[in-house]
Amino acid sequence: MxxxxxxxxxxxxxxxxxxxxxxxxxxxxxxxxxxxxxxxxxxxxxxxxxxNAVARGLASKKTTTVGVIIPDVTNIYFSSLARGIDDVATMYKYNIILANSEENGPKEIQVLNSLFAKQVDGLIYMGHTLSDEVRAEFSRAKTPVVLAGTIDPDEQVGSVNIDYTEASRHVVDKLIKDGNQKVAFISGDLNYPINGKYRLEGYKQALKANKLPFDDSLVFETDYSYKAGEALWSQLQAAGATAAYVIDDELAVGVMNGMIDHGIKVPEEFQIITSNNTILTEMVRPKITSISQPLYDIGAVAMRLLTKMMNKEEIDEKTILLPYDMVQRESTKA
The missing domain is CATH 1.10.260.40 (lambda repressor-like DNA-binding domains)
Incomplete structure (x- = not known):
């Protein structure tokens, strides 16, 4: 047979x-x-x-499948979140369908529709921003959605994050207190609320608290990539920056190596703090000081929140902020 x-x-x-x-x-x-x-x-x-799990699902009207959308499957930040999601999903006996959206508008909608067509019971979305098109798809599908490491400024969609404004304020304040009058803010796309609204706001708050003016020439918008970071050293020098808060670890490694390649001593002449505390921060020399986000927990809590939504359990709070920390390493002065 x-x-x-x-x-x-x-x-x-x-x-x-x-x-x-x-x-x-x-x-x-x-x-x-x-x-x-x-x-x-x-x-x-x-x-x-x-x-056949799908056939079983059709019979019970529940495929016990959760869709997870990641903007960049190669970024360690997202893979750490995905581990937390996967462990909790396994515990509650949900299967995961992982999809890579490549931070691209049309591709994102296509991936969303393909997951909804597979009759997923719920969705965890990790794109950097919630476009109006994506929102429209969410409300059309009537499938529970939770954001992980992504913010909905309107708080309509459930989400799990840290307080990005407070974390930025905290580390930029440290760089200023360490004697840096000109701290650069090095970010990905500022149209993403997580960058242009929350993190940038924390940066501005730290400047204000230390009576320093906000200077546009110290704000850099670039790709989340090593090469992009490496290419910034001359612009950072031209702007007179002596320190930088960088919002992605790979980008931060690029910035640091670009400096070192041009004879700048880190941390004596230039200090760097990064954002995600992935393994990259410890693989480089000097090791990089970082905000420490509980990445695994963000993924795990997002998945648990989604299971509650899918099972129509009572939910106390759909916008969840987890605690963060700062890990002092060698790219800043002790």
Whole structure:
């Protein structure tokens, strides 16, 4: 018999039991006589029957599948979040479909629609920003959605993050107190609220608290990439910066190596603090001081929030802020 075509019907016929009995055995239902269970399991093994999760889902109207959208699957930040999501999903017996949106408008909508077409029970979205198009798809699908490491300024969609404004204010204040009058703010796209609204706001608050003027020439908007960071050193020098708060670790490594390649000593002549505390911060020399976000926990809490929504449990708070820390390393003065 062809493996591909073996169905629950074949197992039932071969074991001489009803399809309901096979279903109960497969799903671990205790209401089956031990002798019958043994007989069915033996047939399942002989025929090499693989229960079809999607077909099972159609019968129960629940595919127990969660879609996860990541903007860049190669970025360590997102893979750490995804681990937390996956562990909690496994605990609650949900399957994960991971999709890479490449931070590209049309691709993002296409990926969203493809996940909704697969009848996912819920969705975790990690794109950097919530465009109006994406919002429209969310409300059209009527599927529970939680954001992880992404903010909804209107607080309509559930989300799990740290307080990015407070974290930025904290580290920029440290750089200023360490004697830097000109601290650069090095960011990805400022149209993303997480950057242009929350992090930049924290940067401005730190300047204000230290009676320093806000200077546009110290704000750099670039790609989240090593090369982009490396290319910034001459502009940073031209702006007179002696320190930088960088919002992505790979970008921060690029900025630091660009400086060192041009004879600038870190931290003696230039100090750097980064944002995500991924393994990269410890793989480079000098090691980089960083805000420490509980990345795994952000993913895990987002998944738990989503399970509550999918099961229509009561939810106290849909906008969740987890605690952050700062890890002092060698790219800043002790």
């Amino acid at each position: 062809d493996k591909q075509t073996i169905t629950i019907y074949d197992v039932a016929r071969e074991a001489n039991v009803s399809m309901a009995t096979v279903s109960r055995v497969v799903n671990g239902n205790p209401n089956v006589k031990p002798a019958t269970r043994q007989k069915v399991l033996k047939v399942i093994e002989e025929l090499d029957y693989r229960p």
